[in-house]
Amino acid sequence: MKKAVLLSGLFLTLLPLFRLDKRPRSYPAHFPEPLYRTGSGRQDSLQRELGRALFYDPLLSADNSISCASCHSPYNAFAHTDHDLSHGIADRIGKRNAPALFNLGWQPFYMWDGAVDHLDMQALAPITHPDEMGSGIGEVLEKLRSSDLYPFFFKEVYGDTLISSERFLKALARFQLSLISADARYDRVKQGKAVFSEQEQRGYTLFLQHCNSCHREPLFSTYGLAANGLPPDSTLRDYGRYTLSGLPQDSLRFKIPSLRNLAYTYPYMHDGRFTKLWQVLNHYSGIKAGSVLSAGLSGPLPLQADDKADLLAFLFTLNDSTFVFDIRNQYPKNIFARDEGKGR
Known part of the structure; x- marks a missing residue:
């Protein structure tokens, strides 16, 4: 009792x-x-x-x-x-x-x-x-x-x-x-509550040209599976979807993450191999011939130093401190x- x-x-x-x-x-x-x-x-x-x-x-x-x-x-x-x-x-x-x-x-x-x-x-x-x-x-x-x-x-x-x-x-x-x-600077621009700076707008244009097929706005991912040219870690030996399906076409295919909140979500990639965003951009601009790639990414992205700076400026507009x-x-x-x- x-x-x-x-x-x-x-x-x-x-x-x-x-x-x-x-x-x-x-x-x-x-x-x-x-x-x-x-x-x-x-x-x-x-x-x-x-x-x-x-x-x-x-x-x-x-x-x-x-x-x-x-x-x-x-x-x-x-x-x-x-x-x-x-x-x-x-x-x-x-x-x-x-x-x-x-x-x-x-x-x-x-x-x-x-x-x-x-x-x-x-x-x-x-x-x-x-x-x-x-x-x-x-x-x-x-x-x-x-x-x-x-x-x-x-x-x-x-x-x-x-x-x-x-x-x-x-x-x-x-x-x-x-x-x-859903309350990043990008969202406020889409709602007519803010405007991109000139650099952010240049980065947005580059994003639409080179990134949007896999990281589709406004969620900034299709949430599909893709191979992005990363070589497998020799220690982890992780081949992504292939481990489940056994299908050769699934080798090194991993889920496409959203590009929102990148300032908070480092390190990057499925194995956390990159700690800086510039390392990620350098990977995409330096993809080697013969790398395993999915449709939408046919080779290295033609990004110069100024392009990368503009693209980073745009990516920073996807950070949502209200959510965090x-x-x-x-x-x-x-x-x-x-x-x-x-x-x-």
Whole structure:
């Protein structure tokens, strides 16, 4: 009886934590329609807040040391600037760089090799990978059910305390769908609220000539798979989509990342081999004969030093500080502060 009273009191203190976000998370008119529904009703907002808590909780890893945010920091547009390759439990190191997480609702598949075709299922990949979170879905669900907090979170969101894999994964996906980056200087230009400088306009013209076929505006990616002439790392021996399909034409094809928020998402490429944008541009202007290339990139780009400076000026207009520092996406300290020091 005493425990029931204590838990009831805890539930009452948790209710104010679900302060529903009334501010819009819509996308601007120059964006295409998303592939996923991005609702803003009460159920969506509650589910999003549960997903945010789960995203930042290391309980999802085998040894309770790694959360989703460990490799996807909000201050880096949900990428990871500390390491070229992802680091997991027990200091294990993966084979790929952690990609940025934003505008996921417009993407037809996920992971660098396109291995996951629905956002609801994506979280299973890092949770179960031995070099990342090293856990299992059953183990995670049991931890959530045994915690003092999550049964009440799930009841507030879903109406009862059932903690299932479907509810768990949908909450994580709902939070990630809300990570919309659409307030860069470029967006304000498109909305008639700003204008490009002369240099930015020159860079924009160069972008349309040389980059837009793969990094199509306004999302700045087709989110398809492509080979861009990078030679494989002799240590990692990562051949991209080919590892999954076994098809020769998929060799060295990786998912095309968005060019938004490049100031925050270094290092670049699937293996994090470049730390500076000028290195990326030098790669594209110096592609070697015989490199594996996809359609849309037939050889080295004819970029001189001035062209690269102009192109960089334009790329800087794609940085969205409003998104990066949006408190609604950050660690939910109002929830976890009450639970610090307690066994969950």
